Amino acid sequence: MDNLKLNVEAIENKTFYSKLKRSVFKSEKIGLLIALLLIIIVFSVLTNNNYFQISNIINILIASSIVGLVTIGESYLLIIGHVDLSPGSVAAFSGVLVTLFLSLGLSMWLAVPLVLLVGMGIGFANSLMVNKLKLEPFIATLAAMSVFRGLAYIVCGGKAIFVTDAHFLKMGVGRVFNVPIPVIIFLSMFIIFTVILAKTRFGRNVYIVGGNPTAARLAGINAPKVHIKLYMMTSAFAALGGCILAARMSSGQPMASEGLEFDAVTAAVLGGIAFTGGIGTLGGALIGLFIMQGFNNGIMMLNIPSFWQTVARGLLLIAALSFDYFRNIKRVKS
Amino acid sequence: MIKRVMVAALTVALAMCMLAGWGSNAIEAKTSAKKAPMIAFICKDLSQEWFVSTSTAMKAAVKARGAKDLLLFDCGMSPDKYMTALDNVIAQKVDVLIVCPPDQKLSQITVDRCKEAGIKVYADDDGLIDTKGKHIAPALELDAYKVGQSQGNWLGDYVNKNKINADPATTGYLVLTMSEVSSCVPRSEGALDAFKAKVPKFPTNKIIKADYDGTSDKGFNVTAATITAHPEITTWILTAPNDEGAQGATRALEQAGKDKKATVIGLGGYLAKDEFKKAFSCFKAAAYIKPSEDGKICGNAAMDWFQKGIVPYAKYKKAGESFGIYPFGAEMVDPSNYKEIMGADAK
Numbered sequence: 001m002d003n004l005k006l007n008v009e010a011i012e013n014k015t016f017y018s019k020l021k022r023s024v025f026k027s028e029k030i031g032l033l034i035a036l037l038l039i040i041i042v043f044s045v046l047t048n049n050n051y052f053q054i055s056n057i058i059n060i061l062i063a064s065s066i067v068g069l070v071t072i073g074e075s076y077l078l079i080i081g082h083v084d085l086s087p088g089s090v091a092a093f094s095g096v097l098v099t100l101f102l103s104l105g106l107s108m109w110l111a112v113p114l115v116l117l118v119g120m121g122i123g124f125a126n127s128l129m130v131n132k133l134k135l136e137p138f139i140a141t142l143a144a145m146s147v148f149r150g151l152a153y154i155v156c157g158g159k160a161i162f163v164t165d166a167h168f169l170k171m172g173v174g175r176v177f178n179v180p181i182p183v184i185i186f187l188s189m190f191i192i193f194t195v196i197l198a199k200t201r202f203g204r205n206v207y208i209v210g211g212n213p214t215a216a217r218l219a220g221i222n223a224p225k226v227h228i229k230l231y232m233m234t235s236a237f238a239a240l241g242g243c244i245l246a247a248r249m250s251s252g253q254p255m256a257s258e259g260l261e262f263d264a265v266t267a268a269v270l271g272g273i274a275f276t277g278g279i280g281t282l283g284g285a286l287i288g289l290f291i292m293q294g295f296n297n298g299i300m301m302l303n304i305p306s307f308w309q310t311v312a313r314g315l316l317l318i319a320a321l322s323f324d325y326f327r328n329i330k331r332v333k334s
Numbered sequence: 335m336i337k338r339v340m341v342a343a344l345t346v347a348l349a350m351c352m353l354a355g356w357g358s359n360a361i362e363a364k365t366s367a368k369k370a371p372m373i374a375f376i377c378k379d380l381s382q383e384w385f386v387s388t389s390t391a392m393k394a395a396v397k398a399r400g401a402k403d404l405l406l407f408d409c410g411m412s413p414d415k416y417m418t419a420l421d422n423v424i425a426q427k428v429d430v431l432i433v434c435p436p437d438q439k440l441s442q443i444t445v446d447r448c449k450e451a452g453i454k455v456y457a458d459d460d461g462l463i464d465t466k467g468k469h470i471a472p473a474l475e476l477d478a479y480k481v482g483q484s485q486g487n488w489l490g491d492y493v494n495k496n497k498i499n500a501d502p503a504t505t506g507y508l509v510l511t512m513s514e515v516s517s518c519v520p521r522s523e524g525a526l527d528a529f530k531a532k533v534p535k536f537p538t539n540k541i542i543k544a545d546y547d548g549t550s551d552k553g554f555n556v557t558a559a560t561i562t563a564h565p566e567i568t569t570w571i572l573t574a575p576n577d578e579g580a581q582g583a584t585r586a587l588e589q590a591g592k593d594k595k596a597t598v599i600g601l602g603g604y605l606a607k608d609e610f611k612k613a614f615s616c617f618k619a620a621a622y623i624k625p626s627e628d629g630k631i632c633g634n635a636a637m638d639w640f641q642k643g644i645v646p647y648a649k650y651k652k653a654g655e656s657f658g659i660y661p662f663g664a665e666m667v668d669p670s671n672y673k674e675i676m677g678a679d680a681k
Contacts, residue, residue, distance in 0.1 A: 153381060
């Protein structure tokens with residue numbers, strides 16, 4: 001009897017460990033967390049433990065906040081199989097616009113919402129190009145990228161606009177319980193939009209539209225309407241990011257945020273969101289974002305020459321795309 | 335239906351833009367004098383605040399002297415776009431061409447093609463040089479190393495005067511640099527060399543070079559990471575090859591609570607002037623290079639060449655050189671003198 005009990009326990013233990021082993025090696029998020037942990041350990045060792053300090057974690061979170069806001073929007077868009085290349089330009093345009101409004105005497109409580117509305121308008125225009133003119137998202141938003149970068153320079157005549165509004169500046173450099181306000185804004189948005197994606201009908205519709213457009217149509221989901229909402233959301237996030245950056249730097253600069261969209265897409269793909277659409281979570285994208293920013297911060301702390309930093313970032317992008325490729329193969333097989 | 339309406343609307347808008355542009359050119363053509371020259375400026379990056387101001391002043395200068403127009407071409411740092419722009423100005427048969435090439439390796443082809451086409455050519459900011467580094471056309475050059483030296487000298491004097499280096503173990507010098515932008519490297523080198531000459535006992539292991547891409551955001555991130563990597567340093571002194579980097583570094587020092595003992599020196603003055611207006615900012619000085627002066631000198635040189643046959647900057651020609659090089663330098667500005675030195679640019 002005792003032998004039988006021992007055997008049953010042994011089988012149960014074996015099953016438990018094999019399940020654990022399977023889940024560790026098969027779960028994308030656990031794999032990503034291990035990668036993040038490795039980055040933390042390696043850089044902590046190389047920087048004499050200066051890497052994993054509260055002050056540096058705050059540095060990483062601040063660096064992540066603006067890219068993170070755009071990553072939320074890009075993640076939603078990637079899940080429906082689209083991409084937006086204009087957020088960097090929209091952020092620069094918004095940063096210049098909000099500082100212009102403030103310099104004209106508008107209150108920040110009016111200027112910021114107004115700029116967010118402009119951002120949503122830009123997103124709406126992008127979605128019209130995709131829905132009505134049937135342009136590829138890549139092409140439509142590439143055009144928007146050029147238009148709004150140019151407009152950013154036109155609005156300010158190519159010169160940075162300085163801002164002194166104390167309330168507005170707090171949005172970029174203020175803290176609540178020692179947590180920087182940009183980080184609070186980003187994490188709040190992240191939580192809200194994670195819940196929306198995971199727990200609401202709209203979130204499910206996003207996955208269906210991205211995973212199987214035919215099924216979405218048959219299920220009566222209005223895909224173009226989903227597109228409109230997501231493009232508006234992404235541009236609004238870019239506009240918010242632009243306002244935060246302007247507040248952090250006390251000036252709206254037309255050359256700011258170049259390549260912001262590429263960082264956001266890299267973070268999302270690194271975090272398991274498939275280019276092909278229908279797959280991925282915001283949680284994964286967040287880990288991808290922290291891997292990317294943690295890596296960037298680490299190589300800056302080590303003072304690695306810039307040419308090697310460029311190589312390292314390129315390798316990280318290749319790693320992200322390779323993960324996406326292998327995950328796709330695994331998904332097809334399963 | 336909506337699609338057709340949108341296509342039609344876009345087509346009409348495009349046509350109107352083209353007509354507006356053509357119309358304005360036509361009006362200008364009618365009103366300008368018969369002998370009014372057409373000048374062109376091919377610039378490596380017209381999005382930079384420096385070149386925006388330079389080209390604006392250049393345009394004003396040539397138009398004030400009776401030029402038909404100053405055609406502006408932006409290469410966005412691309413050699414390919416530069417060559418396309420060069421083809422374009424040759425096709426338009428401009429009278430004088432001013433260039434600031436994205437890569438000085440394009441110098442010889444620029445001079446050769448202009449010679450073939452009979453176009454007068456000279457350079458602004460980055461000279462046209464041969465493989466041995468010898469100038470092959472006149473130029474107004476920003477002496478980047480000298481500009482950097484102004485920063486280093488100011489910082490060295492400031493450190494000595496205020497005994498900032500009293501405790502060498504806790505004082506660090508962060509040299510922000512842009513290794514990927516060749517014209518910015520001498521700025522950082524000049525600053526460092528001049529500083530070392532002024533403060534020879536400053537420990538070399540407390541001099542840290544860090545790269546950024548010229549934007550405030552990256553300047554902020556790099557400085558924040560460097561400060562964290564060196565907790566033993568409580569007093570930071572810093573030079574940056576542009577004002578954006580200095581501004582980003584200032585915000586990072588403020589965030590880390592290390593700004594009160596810090597000294598940041600920028601280059602350009604266009605963002606520094608706003609920091610000087612604050613009650614306190616660790617952004618304490620900048621090497622000011624006057625873009626409007628650069629543009630004005632350059633524009634007038636083009637008109638002198640066309641109208642009077644005076645080759646630009648000939649009086650600066652040195653022995654053994656074929657062309658004159660105007661040495662454009664910088665002046666240090668700080669809260670005590672910026673209004674006086676910068677004039678209208680200080681507003």
